[in-house]
Amino acid sequence: MSLYETIIDYSQDVFRNIPSVKPSQNLFDDLSDDETNWDAANQLEMLTHPLLESNSLIQRGFEYSENSFIDYPFEHLTASRFSDGKTPCWYGSETLETTIYETVFHFVKNINDSIDAFINEKKIIVDRRVAKTSCIGLTIDLSSKTEEFPWLIDPISYTRCQEVGQRMAKEGHPLIRVKSVRHPEGFNIVAFKSHVLSNVREHCYLSYSFNLDSKEVSILRGEKAIMAIPA
Numbered sequence: 093m094s095l096y097e098t099i100i101d102y103s104q105d106v107f108r109n110i111p112s113v114k115p116s117q118n119l120f121d122d123l124s125d126d127e128t129n130w131d132a133a134n135q136l137e138m139l140t141h142p143l144l145e146s147n148s149l150i151q152r153g154f155e156y157s158e159n160s161f162i163d164y165p166f167e168h169l170t171a172s173r174f175s176d177g178k179t180p181c182w183y184g185s186e187t188l189e190t191t192i193y194e195t196v197f198h199f200v201k202n203i204n205d206s207i208d209a210f211i212n213e214k215k216i217i218v219d220r221r222v223a224k225t226s227c228i229g230l231t232i233d234l235s236s237k238t239e240e241f242p243w244l245i246d247p248i249s250y251t252r253c254q255e256v257g258q259r260m261a262k263e264g265h266p267l268i269r270v271k272s273v274r275h276p277e278g279f280n281i282v283a284f285k286s287h288v289l290s291n292v293r294e295h296c297y298l299s300y301s302f303n304l305d306s307k308e309v310s311i312l313r314g315e316k317a318i319m320a321i322p323a
Contacts, residue, residue, distance in 0.1 A: 102231035105224040106184035109191040112221040174257035182283040190278030220298040229288035231267040
C-alpha cells in the first residue's frame with residue numbers, strides 16, 4: 093500500500109517547545125498555587141487581549157512574537173528528521189508530554205555530543221517555553237505506516253525521512269502527521285509551509301534539570317516536578 097494514501101483534514105492545537113532565556117515561571121503563579129487556575133487565567137488573558145498574529149504592538153513581557161514559535165524554523169534552516177538542511181521544517185506535538193520527550197532527547201544528545209565541556213558539572217539546567225499553535229490544513233497522515241515502513245521511526249538514521257521531506261517541499265504539501273520516535277504513545281506534526289500555522293498562545297514555562305551522575309532529566313513546571321526521564 094502507498095505510504096501517502098491517508099489524507100486527513102487536520103484542525104487542532106499543537107504544542108511547540110522552544111528554548112527560553114527567561115526564568116521558568118507562569119505569568120499567574122503569584123495569584124494561585126493551583127496550576128488549573130493558571131491555565132484558566134491564561135485563557136482569560138487570551139480572550140481579553142488581541143492575538144499575537146493580529147497585533148503588532150508589544151503589550152507585555154510575557155508575549156512573544158510569532159517569529160519565535162512559527163517563523164524561526166522557516167528562516168533558519170537546519171537538518172532534522174524530515175529536513176536535509178535545505179527544506180524548512182516546523183515540528184509540533186499533539187500533547188505537552190510528547191513535546192517534552194522530544195526536546196529532552198535533543199537536550200541530552202547535545203550535551204553528550206559535547207560532554208568534555210561539562211566535565212566539572214554535576215547538573216545542567218535549561219529553561220523552555222511552550223505555546224499552543226493552531227494547525228489547520230490537509231495533512232498526509234503517516235502515523236499508521238510504521239509497521240510497513242519502519243524507517244519512519246528509525247531512532248538513528250534520518251535518510252529516508254529526509255527523502256519524504258524533500259518530496260513534500262517539492263510538491264507543495266504543507267503537513268504530515270507522524271508517530272513520535274521519542275514518545276511511542278505520541279504524535280507529531282511536521283509543517284513545510286508556515287501559512288497553516290497561526291494563533292500562538294503561551295502555555296507554560298518549563299525547566300529541564302539533567303543530573304549527570306544519575307543520568308536522569310527532571311522536568312519542572314514552576315517549582316513543581318512533573319516528570320523524570322532517564323537520559
